[in-house]
Amino acid sequence: MIQRSTRLDAVHYELCGPIYEQAKQLELQGHRITKLNIGNPTPFGFTASEEVIQSVVANLHPAQGYSDHKGILAAREAIRNYYIGKGIHGIHTDDISIGNGVSELILHAVQGLLNDGDEVLVPSPDYPLWTAAVRFSGGKAVHYLCDEASDWNPDLKDIRSKITSRTRAIVIINPNNPTGAVYTPELLQELVQLAAQHNLVVFSDEIYDKILYDDTKHYPTATFSDETLTVTFSGLSKNYLAAGFRAGWMVVSGNKAKAASYIDGLNTLASLRVCSNVPAQYAIKVALEGHQSINDLVLPTGRLRQQRDICYEKLTSIPGITCVKPKGAFYLFPKIDVRKYNIQDDQQFVLDFLREQHVLLVQGSGFNWQQPDHFRIVYLPELQELSQTMDKLSLFLSTYQQNVPMLQELAKV
Secondary structure: OOOOOHHHOOOOOHHHOHHHHHHHHHHHOOOOOEEOOOOOOHHHOOOOOHHHHHHHHHOOOHHHOOOOOOOOHHHHHHHHHHHHHOOOOOOOHHHEEEEEHHHHHHHHHHHOOOOOOOEEEEEEOOOHHHHHHHHHOOOEEEEEEEEHHHOOEEOHHHHHHOOOOOEEEEEEEOOOOOOOOOOOHHHHHHHHHHHHHOOOEEEEEOOOOOOEOOOOOOOOHHHHOOOOOEEEEEEOOOOOOOHHHOEEEEEEEOOOHHHHHHHHHHHHHHHHOOOOOHHHHHHHHHHHHOOOOHHHHOOOOOHHHHHHHHHHHHHHOOOOEEOOOOOEOOEEOOEEOHHHHOOOOHHHHHHHHHHHHOEEOEEHHHHOOOOOOEEEEEOOOOHHHHHHHHHHHHHHHOOOOOOHHHHHHHHHO
16 A cells, blocks of 8 residues: 555544535535635635736736746745835845645745754644644644634743743744634733743734724734844635635745745745746736725725624524624634533534535634634625524524534544
């Protein structure tokens, strides 16, 4: 038998895991599945602006060849100008790499840093690619607690207790996926100071930095220190509703002199894949400098804001469900009363709901949350469909009691 690499043994991505495979089987049987498992805007009617699309179409001829391995210069200049405008100092175009989505760049950033056994502080709950990337790179993901009772803010005491001589970096996801939390400047300052004290690299995932509600303001992590090495990640997929373009970027800032070896490693990894998808790179400058359509969507009258509100209101009216109202992104991470519903396995809960109501969610453990008492909802569907979907959840829970003997069923799939 040809075996897979043992590096994959601890790598999981439940957004497209076993429950997702079950949903595909139900689709093959003729069922329509409401997919609230992944933040993919286009199937729900969100599209990139016409000027962004036309910028790709108009540049298909020059995009036929390879670009510079870090990306076309015009796109990197636009990214540099964007972050200078947000207050990050000392950025040059060579500090910017464009990748096939942020996912590829996360893997590069982690692989370029870690040796076997090195540790990275990753939030719990997290976006699971971060944990997967650390483990696949031979490292150990050490999960620090985000405190639900404190609007899902990182627990600084817990972080301090988990720093060891092997800790190399800390991951900050802000705005947060899956909780929708947006961090205050005071909290970010403390996190950056902690990183500086222990010579940690800061990986700041800011892919949702424009999707903000209720006059919330986002502060880039890199603005809080010129000394701490910070790698900032973003792209076109969320703010610009162009997930399929696979156009992401990372920006290295702070004390780059002390990280010359690491930066050289990032350059090597970028060159190994020759370059990222070139046509989509031509959309970056237009997206960053053009009309920001996302701004209208997050207004009180905007579609995203209204969908967040109706989803939150309907969820929290269900007995046994509580939720911290998100300030950013397009997810909710509600808590379910496990005693009321006899829930011992959150995967089984999500599977039961899928089979009965044909709605696909992701269990909290898929985001490296250690208790079976949370799940994530993507609130991208239109208001009417979203309202009906929450009604389905309410109906399902009105009679639900988890059948404990069924808990091993997924292992047979």
